[in-house]
Amino acid sequence: MPEPGRPSAASELRRREPGLIPWSAHLKRLPWWALFLLLLGVALVYAILSRPNYTDAFLFIVPGLRVTILVTIIAFLISLVIGLIVGLGRISTNPIAYNIATFYVEVVRGIPMIVIIIYVAYVLVPLFVAMVNGIGAFILRTPFLAFMASVGHSLAAINVVNIDPMARAIAGLAFGYGAYEAEIFRAGIQSIEKGQMEAARSLGMSYVQAMRFVILPQAFRVILPPLGNDLIAMLKDSSLISVLAVRDLTQLGKLNRSRTFRTFETWNTVTYLYLSMTLLGSLGVKWLERKMKSGER
Amino acid sequence: MVNDSVSDNIIEVRHVSKRFKHVEAVRDVSLNVRRGEVLFIFGPSGGGKSTLLRCINRLETVDSGEIIVDGVRVTDPHVDIDAIRAEVGMVFQLFNLFPHLTALQNITLAQEKVRQRSREEATEIAHRLLQRVGLPDKANAYPGQLSGGQKQRVAIARALAMNPKIMLFDEPTSALDPEMIKEVLDVMLDLAREGMTMVVVSHEMGFARAAADRMIFLESGRLIEEGTPEEIFSNPKEERTKAFLSHVLY
Numbered sequence: 317m318p319e320p321g322r323p324s325a326a327s328e329l330r331r332r333e334p335g336l337i338p339w340s341a342h343l344k345r346l347p348w349w350a351l352f353l354l355l356l357g358v359a360l361v362y363a364i365l366s367r368p369n370y371t372d373a374f375l376f377i378v379p380g381l382r383v384t385i386l387v388t389i390i391a392f393l394i395s396l397v398i399g400l401i402v403g404l405g406r407i408s409t410n411p412i413a414y415n416i417a418t419f420y421v422e423v424v425r426g427i428p429m430i431v432i433i434i435y436v437a438y439v440l441v442p443l444f445v446a447m448v449n450g451i452g453a454f455i456l457r458t459p460f461l462a463f464m465a466s467v468g469h470s471l472a473a474i475n476v477v478n479i480d481p482m483a484r485a486i487a488g489l490a491f492g493y494g495a496y497e498a499e500i501f502r503a504g505i506q507s508i509e510k511g512q513m514e515a516a517r518s519l520g521m522s523y524v525q526a527m528r529f530v531i532l533p534q535a536f537r538v539i540l541p542p543l544g545n546d547l548i549a550m551l552k553d554s555s556l557i558s559v560l561a562v563r564d565l566t567q568l569g570k571l572n573r574s575r576t577f578r579t580f581e582t583w584n585t586v587t588y589l590y591l592s593m594t595l596l597g598s599l600g601v602k603w604l605e606r607k608m609k610s611g612e613r
Numbered sequence: 614m615v616n617d618s619v620s621d622n623i624i625e626v627r628h629v630s631k632r633f634k635h636v637e638a639v640r641d642v643s644l645n646v647r648r649g650e651v652l653f654i655f656g657p658s659g660g661g662k663s664t665l666l667r668c669i670n671r672l673e674t675v676d677s678g679e680i681i682v683d684g685v686r687v688t689d690p691h692v693d694i695d696a697i698r699a700e701v702g703m704v705f706q707l708f709n710l711f712p713h714l715t716a717l718q719n720i721t722l723a724q725e726k727v728r729q730r731s732r733e734e735a736t737e738i739a740h741r742l743l744q745r746v747g748l749p750d751k752a753n754a755y756p757g758q759l760s761g762g763q764k765q766r767v768a769i770a771r772a773l774a775m776n777p778k779i780m781l782f783d784e785p786t787s788a789l790d791p792e793m794i795k796e797v798l799d800v801m802l803d804l805a806r807e808g809m810t811m812v813v814v815s816h817e818m819g820f821a822r823a824a825a826d827r828m829i830f831l832e833s834g835r836l837i838e839e840g841t842p843e844e845i846f847s848n849p850k851e852e853r854t855k856a857f858l859s860h861v862l863y
Contacts, residue, residue, distance in 0.1 A: 514672055515709035515768075519723035519775060520699025529722055533713050 353595070360588045373572055373581040380568035381589060387486055387564065388554045392547050394490035399497025404527075406502045417498065424495035430556045433488035437560050440491070441484050445476045485557035493550055500546065504539035505531055537608050544601035548594050555590070565589055622681075623648045623779060623810055624669060629678035629688075630834075631664055638664040640834040641678070646779075651811045653825035653842075655818070657857060661834035662814040663706075663783050669812065670694075670701045670781065683778055699727050702772030706784040708764040710756040716743065716767045717752040720774045728775060735774070742770035746800050762793030766800055773804075780804065782813040818862060822846065830854045 337343070363370040405417025424432060452471025455461045461468070508531050516526035558567035569586040573579055624646035631639040639661040646652050654662045667673040669680055671687050671694050679688045685697055711719050720739035724730045730738070743749050746766040756764055765785055772780060782801065786794045798820050805811055805824040813820070821828055821842055828845045830838040830853075838851045846862075849855045 509709070511705060511707055511709035512711065515703075515705060515711070516723075517695075518670055518672065518698055518701070518703040519771070520695050520727040521723055522695050525726050529726060530711055534711075537713075 353591075357588065357592065360584060364585070369576075369578050369581045370585065372576065373578060373585045376572045376575070377565060377568045377582070377585055377589070380563055380565035383482070383562060384551070384554050384564040385593075387482065387489065387557060387562070388547070388551045391486045391489035391493065391554070392550055394486070395493035395497050395550070396543070398490060398494030399501050402494060402498035403501025403505065406498060407505060421495045421498055424492060425499075427492075429489075429492050429553050430559060432492040433485065433556050434559060436488035436491050437481070437484035441479055441487060442476045445474055445479065448474055481560045481562050482557075485554075485560050485562045488560075489550060489554060489557065492553075493546065496546060497543070500539055500542045501535070504535035504542075507538050508534050540608055541601055541605040544597070544604055548597040548601065551593060551597065552590065621647050623683055624812070625681040626665070626669070627679050627681075629665070629668060629675050629680060631661075631668060631673060631676050637834050639668070639675075642831070642834070642836045643678075644829060644836065644839070646810060646812060649808045649810055650826045651805045651809075651813065651824050653821040653828045654812065654814045654831060655816065655821065655828065655857075656831040656837070660831045662831050664834075665831065666781050666783050666812060666814050669779075670698050670703060672703075695727070699723075699775050700778045702775060702777035702780040704765070704768050704772055704780065704782045704785045706787050708756070708761070708768045708788075710764055710768055710771070712756050715753050715755055716748065716759070716770075719756070719767060720771045723771070724774050738774055739770070742773055743767070745773075745803075746770045747796065760793060761789045762796045765789065765793075765797045769797075769800055769804075779810045779812065782811065782815065784814055784816070786815065786817055816861060818846075818858075830857065832857070 360370075364374045365371070402417045402420055405413040406421065408414050408417070427435070448471050452468045452473070455464050455468030456472060505527075512530055512534065513526055516530040517523070521529070554564060555566040557564055558570060561567060563571075565586055569582050573582045576582070622645040624644075626642060626644045629639055629642050630637070636659070642661075642665060644652075654666070656662055664673055668675050669682060669687070675688050679686055681687070682697055683700060685692055687694065687697055710716075711722070714722065717736065717739050720742060721732070721735040724735035724738060725732060728735075740749070740752060743752055746769055748763055748766055748770075751759060751763060751767070756767070759767065769780075769785075785801070786797050789797065794817070798817060801811070801813070801820065802824050813825070815821075825842050828840060828842055829836060830845070830849075830851070832853055838845070838849060838854045840850075844850075845854065846858070849858060
């Protein structure tokens, strides 16, 4: 029983506890994990600068950075275009558009990304080339299309073997991620109140105008952070294109290991390079999220 | 209802029915609105008032019957509905202002995209309308920075900017705090005095008394009674109208 005028034992403890170690409240709040990570990063940079095995691995692997970033950015931009079109199809009242879009989304989301990449690279791309070849042959066969003969020749002459693995990799990643982007676009558009579309249409705007000037600008705010997350996810998944022997970070890592048998040095370097990009990226997304929230009106 | 002079009726609703999954929202309603007339629709919630109003600019499609607005059969699926909607202004219960645009941009957007006016012309019209609804200094405010009554007045200005032939009001004051209702009703009263054709769904009986030419009582989707405000308020013919009025008037 606490006596009147004297603090209870519990409140005494609460009051005294933080004093046991100076600054303990602040120390508890410090992001130790980030400091530890930073420390590891500094150690690795030091190793790369000072130890020949690390320097060698780094110099061999680092050109893969360019490939990884290039493939990711191009594939991401294409997947955004696919995502917007398919996302609009998913909310369309037109049964043909809806069903084609939904078929694509459900099929692609049900397949592992690595299988999609392989499938696009070795099945869909050859199929597409065969189709283009067929169109070329058709032009050449048809007398009244003779004026297009040069186009026909060049279409018929395209050889699957000459399609660059990097182009196939980009197609695979974009095709795979388009389905996920589509769902983000769909959710973003559906998060906008129904009254917005009604107000725009009641003013005489067409569906396309209402989408473009009223719905999409608002949906964009909602969509931006999840799109940023998907960009980071795609950066990581771009490592899968090493199965097509595209010389990205991961592929160069594999090559370096079999060249030098320096497993530790190789994969420490690869991991470090990926992490420095993804951690920076997720900081960017957090900033974006805060900005979008504060910008809400 | 006598219907001798067709050209005089800017809205004709003929035997319209509309059902949602489990409710018949509108059942066989017919009515006409003359040019320059203020028609006031009232009745209990869920009685089909809003649904009927939304059928007029085809925000809802009818199941049967037809609606003719300014000589055009809006219930015909092949009709260019965008062209008709540009002539029919609508004000919503929840304002539905575009939150990513300023008050001014809310008013200029459709003028530029639908009426093809230049930015300068649209801006000038918008400023004039903001003045008219009593918000000349709110041009650059975003909807989030406005009170409910101010939002609704901007929404009215947005609809007026299209120079509509008809204005539809869907419970324009139901979402407002009491002290803001008057500022919106004042704008609507002005509009009525200037001869705008208006169809108003509302519970504001004071507005009906002051501005309505005719009143319609809807209950369970049926048109129960129709008459001038004097007839409805002092001598309602139907028991249900009487009962409803005795609940809302005091």
